[in-house]
Amino acid sequence: MRFSDLLRVSIRQLVRHRRRYWGVMLAIALGTAGFITIITMGRDLKQNFNRDLELLGRATIVKIYFENRPTFQHQKFETATLEALRRMPGVRSASLTVNTHWSIINNKGIEYPFTLLGVDDAFWEVCGFSPQQGKVVSFENNNLRQRVAILGPGLAGTLFDRQDVVGSTLEIQRDLYTVTGVLKDVGLGDLRHFAFIPFTTAQDRIWPISQANRIYLRCLTWDDVDKVVPLIPQVIQASQYAPGLKVEVAWDQVKRVKSVAWWVELFIYSSIAATLVLGGVGIWVVMMAAVRSRTREIGLKKAMGAEDQAIMAQFLAEAVCLSFTASLAGSLMGLVIVEVTSWLIKSHPTQELFLFCVMIGLLVAVGLGVAAGLYPSLRASRMEVVSAIRYE
């Protein structure tokens, strides 16, 4: 039997008995669509998931600083170093800060100590902080060295009696600063009682202030932390002299987040595998039913001179066509889901990755069709002609 005839007859058979195959095709299509979506969108979804998880723990934030020992000359990070770190693969952003401890007397005459942090505009993205009121320090604030301050919610509550503090003024070292924002009280920890001013303003106006000796760096996902951290000293030392360099990572949090993600991924992949296995079992069942209901047809074809291999090839081809067609439909569904998800989370997965997933999905479908259709096809091919012809 020629391949073209085999294909034509199999497709015809599928089309004419399409009602019999709907359920199986749907299971395989859903499995394929799920596989394509998870693989294609996995990294982008992980980044989003990562961003949300930051609210629970700052697992992907790496703190880099110089240890100030009496034997070392105090070091500071150069701008070129910061840029080199930002260019590292797996790094989302990096921010340079300066800090000092300060105290302020409120309108009731009580003195409150707090930490004053000079930050650049990348700081907020790195740390995942956002304002509950007003806005955070912008590029423009830094560029124009403006006297603006953003307060942690703890400090804002301590200094002012009212809720709305945006527009209020704050005196720091005889300079008046306008409060432009108050941070949301989520994941701040000790920073609830910090005040944040533009990095450039802090360097110009605050004395004493530390060297720019602290960088906060955020990795794209928790999987990148392992890869990025060992390279940080090399990248920094390639840009500047760096004795006493320290890299601090919340390894416990990384481990825990990875563990959670591993279980979630396991669950998702298990669901996809279960769907595909279900599809495979479905193919097996419908092909067995087809062999049974077409027993006389098999007998007739053998009486016409069809060899065992031709009968086997026909049923196997039908099983493969079934799973392949279902997988094609699943690929289309996957394309739609990927497009919609990309639009929702504003990401741009690569076309190559999508096509790679489609190829894998189709190959898996062919394998599934062969595996599930093999036994029914063998059974059909080994059928005794006379018994088959006389089958009622």
Next chain:
Amino acid sequence: MNSQYATLLDNGPLIQVNRLSKSYSNGHGVISILRGISLEINLGEMVAVMGPSGSGKSTFLFILGLLLPASSGDYYFLGQDVLNLSRADQADFRRRRVGFVFQNCDLFENSTVYENLEFPLIYAQIERQERPEHIVAALERVNLANRLHHPANLLSGGERQRVAVARALVNQPQVILADEPTGQLDRQNGIMVMDYFNRIVSGGETSMVIVTHDPQVAARCHRVFSLEDGLLHEN
């Protein structure tokens, strides 16, 4: 009659069966269905095999078509021993030499008349563009060329059996083996099918073995045999 078949005839009978036996073991003992049957059928001959139910008529037909193995004996087709062919060669024999017509007008459902007739050609590896010619020629022999693309399940009983005959003819076999071909047809359609059978064998290029209960069918054959107690007698 063309020269190819004239040469074949010169070489002896189309079918030669000597002391053919068939027995089954049913767990309690051996049951003999056929007990040393001998028969010769020439090209262009139409032979009827009659006998009561369970006498082994169909079994004999299936052995002639190599659908069942014989227990012992010889079977020569155009002088060639065909009982010891491999499974693949048996399939090839059925493709090229034999056409079957069964009682139940077994057509492939959800297929057209064309598609039903195409299968034997597919298995015989006939080129796709050559198939319509063969199919139309076979359908013309049973006056159904106008039903070429008609769905098989919408045909009447008589038409279905004529399509089954055309399907048996499409590969131009040397023998058609028919198992109760008119068993499910009314009298008028039965006569019509027999007319076609007579017309087919009259060309001298095809022989026919018909297993039947119907004396009227048997009466239209060149020779009639009775199968009783596993033995074949010519009437």
